[in-house]
Amino acid sequence: MKKLLCVLVAMLLSVSVLVSCNKDGSVTGKDEFLGLQDGEEFVTDKEISLTFIRPMGNDAQEAWWAESIASFNSEYSGRIKVSEEALVRGDSSSYEQQIGLRVAEGLPDVMYMDGPYVSNWAYNNMIIPIDNYITETYLADFMDYVIDQGTYNYRLYTLSIVDSTIMVFYRKSFMEEFLSKNPRFSDGTLITLPTSPDNAWTFDQLAEIAEKMTTRVGNITRYGLSITGDKTEWMSYAFSPMWGGNILGEDNLTATGNLNSSRGIAAGTYLRNLRENNAINPSAGGTDFYDDGTNSQTSGGTCKAAMFLTGTQNITKFNEFDNIANDWDATYYPRNNDGSYSVPCGGWTLSISKDCAEDKRVAAAEFIKYLTSAESCESFSRDTASPPARKSLYDSMDEYKSGSTVQGGAYYRMREQIFKAAAPRIKTIAYAEFSPILSGALNEIVSQSSGVNIQDKLTTAATQIDNKIRQAAYK
Amino acid sequence: MLQKVRKKSARQKQYDMVGWLFCAPAIVFGTMFLVVPIVLAFGFSFTDYHMLRGITRFVWFENYAELFKDEVFHRAILNTLQFVIFVVPLQLGMALAFALLVNSRARGFGIFKLAYFAPVITSMTVIALLFKNFYGETGLFNVILRALGFSAQGFLNDPDQAMGSIIVMSAWQGAGYQMIILLAALQNVPQELYEAGSLDGAKGFTRFKSITLPCITDVASFVFLITLIGAFKLFTQPYIMPDTPGGPDYSTMTIVLYIYERGMTDKLIGYGSSIAMLFTAAFIVINSAAKWFKKLSDKYRVNREKYIEERI
Known part of the structure; x- marks a missing residue:
């Protein structure tokens, strides 16, 4: 009898929640202007x-x-x-x-x-x-x-009010020192800083530069690049353009066959190679690029990353550190290896x-x-x-104007890449299901010590995303 | 025949009222935070309750049926069992060893009581972050391994080692609490038993096996039960320590973490509730089995003592 009572109470409470949860606000048709x-x-x-x-x-x-x-x-x-x-x-x-x-x-x-x-x-x-x-x-x-x-x-x-985008930030002093040695890509061409989004480094070129910039200073390895960000969302934000716009299929709800496609596996392999080739520190902290341990140190001797692929939201953090406030610059988000270009924004x-x-x-x-x-x-x-x-602010704010020299022209380059190829992150109703799983899989591809099977990892992630989308009953 | 009910006196009623008042906070909070959530979760487990959409229909046993197909859930069960099977004896063994060491009252051992108990009063989150650092590629453990000439290990970044790393850390962290309880039990063992034992020539392990262990069995079984319960509820370590909660490759996904992931992160309250209800049911069964086993061993002990007394 008592058990039956419990079940009845549960049902009643559930129904009350049902009622309280379904009080949707009314939505007015598009044609009716109310403001x-x-x-x-x-x-x-x-x-x-x-x-x-x-x-x-x-x-x-x-x-x-x-x-x-x-x-x-x-x-x-x-x-x-x-x-x-x-x-x-x-x-x-x-x-x-x-x-x-x-x-x-x-x-x-x-x-x-x-x-x-x-x-x-x-x-x-x-x-x-x-x-x-x-x-x-x-x-x-x-x-x-x-x-x-x-x-x-x-x-x-x-x-x-504002937006964000991703760029390749770098320490000017390290980059100047690196470029002064006239380094070359594996195909023999001279490595130079890109002058427009049209000749932005490709992902492969960025990896090659990062690998070459990894050095050992005293007891500390200074890696060429840091790609560390938050664990939930960052990796999918930063690297999903590598899928060439088809990461969840045409319906934006199907991961299997898309997320684990050949492009996906190439993206996963690319990230794994960054680790294998010492281009990045797989256990880097998010502050490796800008936090030298003290904000007044100017030598950069303890800096752990020469470049940082990150979002513009981190610029204020760079500027908090005296030692790099005038030593950072930025170049364009990398192009895909096939030349296509899409800059993550949002x-x-x-x-x-x-x-x-x-x-x-x-x-x-x-x-x-x-x-x-x-x-x-x-x-x-x-x-x-x-x-x-x-749009108008890009013409009225000095840092974004053509010819701006603010921070070596980094803000103007930000403008250039945004106007050239800005694209919001994938628009899917299942973003909450998709992004953490893809980010988790990409994080594990980078951080796992050994035995990574990229195909399996992405296929498991795709299956999990599809299962979650099905369970959440998205249509 | 109707029995005559004796009327309560005013004084008795007053006593009852005071008793109920003392119980009231426990009843109110127990109902609010224990009974109501369990009853609600039971109800929700039969619905498609989505945190953002509410309940649109009763799905009856669909959530439970889905669980049978859910590979991550199966993995979470196996991982939880693996954790319980290894951490409970390891933690109890360490706790008993620490308690025996501290109880030996050798000079300087008092400081160990504090040292062993310190991790217990430190937040699990802090300890988890500390060990995450220790287990890192350039962390303390790999520095030691390299210094000893071994190759660095993946620890939390290796699916084969991640759960083991959490087990070792958890056993170390929790042992201090059990040690304090076992120490209290050890200090309550009557000295005359040891004296009598030494007259019979009992020493070392025989003394421990024949006097100490039987005298602390009741307390040890209580410690076993609370360690078991704590082990089944593993959440903080696999949530914080690996780069991805429950990773890599779901090797540290546990049942409680999975309830949180599905219910909170994925917002599938109905589905999360069905996992929670299955977990609760399994837990009740395990708890009952443990209690039944204790009852059985108590009965056996009483019978044995009766038999010895009769023989004497």
């Missing part, structure tokens, strides 16, 4: 309170958020009040998990979310389209790939949640527009050294 026209002022009878959630960032980002939200609240005093909550993101998908856990209890009105998850969150009705609230003229200044990243099923769901972006009440949505859109205004994008871009999401 404010450009230049129209937001008016309201009583102050609207908005909740905003975001991940905790570095010092520069935190300072920017504090200032921006304070200034928004001051400018919209008596009309809109935003209260924010910053969650620790950590080295995993814990931010996404924490947001997921709040779905049942109610999501905050505005959420700052990682770009590749837009399709996943839109598919799961966690966020609503914002194209009913923001005019097309307002959107016209945003980079195409930013709009592409925020679009799911022909509806725009998110808008970004960054954090603003969305309105399904739980934002209808009478608050115009205010929420105003908040997003305030954060994505030209002034706001420029200040966030400058403070965090991230490429802006707006």
Whole structure:
């Protein structure tokens, strides 16, 4: 009898959760415009309170958020009040998990979310389209790939302030010393720094340079390259272009036969060879490139990596160290060996949640527009050294202008590669299932001490992704 | 015939009330954090509950059927069993050895009590990160191996060595706690038994086997049980130490980690709950078997003592 009672209670509780989980926000058709026209002022009878959630960032980002939200609240005093909550993101998908856990209890009105998850969150009705609230003229200044990243099923769901891209960062002193010896590639051609995205190093050339730049300084091996990043997402972000755009098939939901295709195996072999040929340190820390142990040391004698394939989000970290703030430069993200070129991009972006009440949505859109205004994008871009999401800023910010000498022209090269071949990460509703498994497999290909079977590793990863996609019932 | 129920006095009622008040925190928290989650997980295990979409339908036994096909789940079971089989005797053996050493009261051994217990009061996360470093390519253990002329080992980066590396670290980390309990038991062994034993010529291992071990059996079986339970719940080490949680090649994936991976990371609450329910059921069976075995051994001991007394 008692057991039966337990089962009944369980069923009742489950049903109550079912009811609470299915209170989706209503979604308005694309043609119906509900927001404010450009230049129209937001008016309201009583102050609207908005909740905003975001991940905790570095010092520069935190300072920017504090200032921006304070200034928004001051400018919209008596009309809109935003209260924010910053969650620790950590080295995993814990931010996404924490947001997921709040779905049942109610999501905050505005959420700052990682770009590749837009399709996943839109598919799961966690966020609503914002194209009913923001005019097309307002959107016209945003980079195409930013709009592409925020679009799911022909509806725009998110808008970004800044973005990110990946480049090959290098220590100028080490590179100059290396190039002064007139090194040559195995085909006999002289190694030089690329002058445009069209002649960016290929992945093979990068590996060859990294191998040649690995040296032993005293008791410390300084590796030519570091590719270390977070464990959940980095490897798939950095290396998925090597699959040539076909990593999950045409439906973006099929890993077997695509992820473990010949291109995938070539990518895995490439990464394994970086280790085998001592081009990278397989157990490198993420700070090997810029942290010499002290921020005032200038010799670089203890630096453990001469180059760093990483995202632009790390630039602020480089600049915290006096010894490399003026000693880093960057060249373009590598081309595929077949000459094709796709630069991984994508960054954090603003969305309105399904739980934002209808009478608050115009205010929420105003908040997003305030954060994505030209002034706001420029200040966030400058403070965090991230490429802006707006096209016009590349012509007005000195560091991105043609002929810029800021940091040896690194920012201009960033602009060049973005305008040439920027592409958001793979747009799949199963990104949450796909990315950690691919990253895990690629991490293991690099870190495993011996006996790595790349084909098996990628096939297992592909099977796991397909199983998870099937179990999650994505259609 | 109806029995006459004796009415409780006001004083008795007051006593009862105080008793219930003392129990209330345990009942409330136990219900909130133990009973309700178990009941909920049981209910969820029959649904397609996805963290972001909620429940769209009852799938009845589909989740359980899926588990039979899930190779990673099978791997997690085998890994957990491997961990339990190796870590429990290793940890208990180490704990007993430490306890005997400390109990010998030799000069300077007091410091070992602190040394062995220190890992217990240190956060498992901190220890896991420390050992991750020790096991690294340029970590302490490989430095020692190279200095001794051996080749460096993969440890956590080798699927054949990863679980072994975690077992060694876990046995070392947990042994201090068991040592303290066993030490208390050793110190409660009546000295007159040793004196009587020495009159009969018992020394060294005979003394340990015939006096010490029987006297600490009850405590040792309790220690065995809590070590067993702790071993089945392995999570932190395989989550933190390998480069990929449960890796490489799922060689350190355990049942509890898999529940977390499927329920939290993959957001499949229904599927994760079905693993949790199977785990709970298996755990109850193992726990009951351990208790039944203890009862049986107690009965045997009582009978043996009765037999000896009769003979005397």
